[in-house]
Amino acid sequence: MRPDLNRGKQESWKFGVSSNRRFSSPNLMKLLVPGIGIKRWVLLGASGVSVCSIGFAYLLRKVFALSFPDFLPGFYEGFFLLLFGGLVIFAAFYGFHRSVGPLVLESASIDRLANTIYTRRHLGKGPHVVVLGGGTGLSVLLRGMKKYTDNITAIVTVGDDGGSSGRLRRELGVLPPGDFRNCLVALSDDESLVSELFQYRFDQGEGLQGHNFGNLFIAAMTEVTNSFEQALYESSRVLAAHGRIIPATMEAVTLSAILSDGNFIEGESNISEASGGIERLMIRPETASAHEMAVDAICDAQLVIIGPGSLYTSILPNILIEGIRVAIEQTNAKKIYICNVATQKGETEGYSIRDHHNVLKDHSSEYLVDYVIANNTYAELGERFYGALVKDDGVRLTGAELLQMDLVSENHPVRHDSQKLAKAIMEVYDRSGTD
Numbered sequence: 001m002r003p004d005l006n007r008g009k010q011e012s013w014k015f016g017v018s019s020n021r022r023f024s025s026p027n028l029m030k031l032l033v034p035g036i037g038i039k040r041w042v043l044l045g046a047s048g049v050s051v052c053s054i055g056f057a058y059l060l061r062k063v064f065a066l067s068f069p070d071f072l073p074g075f076y077e078g079f080f081l082l083l084f085g086g087l088v089i090f091a092a093f094y095g096f097h098r099s100v101g102p103l104v105l106e107s108a109s110i111d112r113l114a115n116t117i118y119t120r121r122h123l124g125k126g127p128h129v130v131v132l133g134g135g136t137g138l139s140v141l142l143r144g145m146k147k148y149t150d151n152i153t154a155i156v157t158v159g160d161d162g163g164s165s166g167r168l169r170r171e172l173g174v175l176p177p178g179d180f181r182n183c184l185v186a187l188s189d190d191e192s193l194v195s196e197l198f199q200y201r202f203d204q205g206e207g208l209q210g211h212n213f214g215n216l217f218i219a220a221m222t223e224v225t226n227s228f229e230q231a232l233y234e235s236s237r238v239l240a241a242h243g244r245i246i247p248a249t250m251e252a253v254t255l256s257a258i259l260s261d262g263n264f265i266e267g268e269s270n271i272s273e274a275s276g277g278i279e280r281l282m283i284r285p286e287t288a289s290a291h292e293m294a295v296d297a298i299c300d301a302q303l304v305i306i307g308p309g310s311l312y313t314s315i316l317p318n319i320l321i322e323g324i325r326v327a328i329e330q331t332n333a334k335k336i337y338i339c340n341v342a343t344q345k346g347e348t349e350g351y352s353i354r355d356h357h358n359v360l361k362d363h364s365s366e367y368l369v370d371y372v373i374a375n376n377t378y379a380e381l382g383e384r385f386y387g388a389l390v391k392d393d394g395v396r397l398t399g400a401e402l403l404q405m406d407l408v409s410e411n412h413p414v415r416h417d418s419q420k421l422a423k424a425i426m427e428v429y430d431r432s433g434t435d
Contacts, residue, residue: 041096048088055081123150123242127429130155130301130333132248132318134179137309139186140415141338142243144422145305146187152243153297154183155324157317159255159283162269164201164211168219175228175252179314180245181214184232188239195239229293246297248318251288255317257281268313274346281312281363283320290323298327303429306369307338308416311356312347319364329365334429337400338421339374341407342414343387352393357400366399371428373421376404379413387414403428 058078126149131141134157145152158175160166165176185195198214214235221231232245256266260277271278298304306328307315319325328335339356343349348356353374360368378389392404405424409417 038096041092044095045089045092048085048090048092051085051088052082053085055079055083055085123148126151127302128297128300129153129303129305130297131305132315132324132328133157133307133309134160134314134317135309136182136415137307137314137338137340138179139182140418141305141308141421142183142186144418144420145425146242147419148422148426150242152187153294153301154187154243154245155248155291155294155297155318156180156183156245157253157314158247158249158251159253159268159313159317161254161267162272164215166269167211168215169252172219172223173252174219174222175247175250177215177218178212180232180235180247181212181218183245184235184239184241185214187236187241187243187245192239198239246294247291248294248324249288249291249321251285253288253317253321254284255281255313256284257312272310272313272344272346277349278312278347281316281320283317288321290321290327295323295327298324298331298333301331301333303425304328304331304333304335305338305425306336306360308340308421310344310347311340311351311359315360316363319360319368325364325368328368334371335369336371336373336425336428337369338416338425339372340390341375341416342381342385342389345386348390349387351390353390353402354393354395354397356390357397361399369400372397372400372402373407373424373428374402374404375407375416377406377408379408381413385414389414 055078058081123146128151129145129149130153131138131145132155133141138154138156142152142154156179160176160178161169163178165178168174169176181198185198188195198212198217200213202208202211202213218228218231218235221234222228225231225234228247228250235241236244254266255268255271256264257271257274257278258264258280259274260279263276265271265274271281306319309315319328337357337360339353340348343351351359353372357372374390374392376392378391381387381389392402396402403424405420407416407420407424409415409420
């Protein structure tokens, strides 16, 4: 039987108290009941203000030669009234504080506010970090790094041409929003309903099926503001993101690759499904200009992180943009490459840690990064996961120092654990700062 929803409301309003949980606290009820003393302190404070006003008037009448009855010589009566009124106001504030202060200061909401203010101020003093990549790997990293600093700049690849992002790119001419959406959600406050909304994928509806709400939101905001960058900024405000997200370039980049068998293949989604090994990755146009804000962020960074993510379709497209590559080579920041936990079908099958690093060097320069961080804790993948765990082949890396540690997620053995990875990065950063 359907319950009577109005019954509880009627009973509670008989006593002049809402049934809302926020107003049912016994401590707060005391404040609402007459006789607790709050009115007394308010009236006392008002009396003190009145006395001070009279004292101020007594002082002014000497200046403007107004006729007031004297009861003390000179200005003494004005000063006396101001002093007395001030003491009354102080007593009223003290009494009001004793009545209400403990209830307010001890409330959970005040504690949360204080913790939030402290945390944001602390994070605001964190290192300036730039991360480059795309796909799931980048969002995993951002989810951990936001615990250490608010000064995060994510530089995201724009070569995606599959799924919802690819459809919006072809039909509306916008940059593919999928990776940007994932980064926005990763940098937002945890367990946010709005974050869940941005990740919601329509599973039915003609034209809507397969689209993420966040992708549609960013595309619509781009149309409204006439700017993809402004759309990202407004989306960051909606999600209260702890950093900023910048496209590597504003040009529509297309990926292409030469396979080890000599075949040429074009398109990010096609490269991911290639059956042969990839010999060389290219972008079109080759002269795509780097986003100015991305270059500035790299130059001003204290720490630059490349990866994790799909080596050929998420990492290298950023490095192949000349302005990005040159900025990384010239920055004074410490530079880290995060090697993937597992190999990826069509891209890195059979690759070791050294193979990943060599591909990065072959498409950039010998000393692009200072450190390579890789996982050294291995679990059985079973039939659920495709690929193999990326391991050290025992051959020393050239051009970078290899650091191995436990980085794998217990729930998803082919991915990094956000917190483990962020902690490892900060340990390397802190160590390098004392070298």
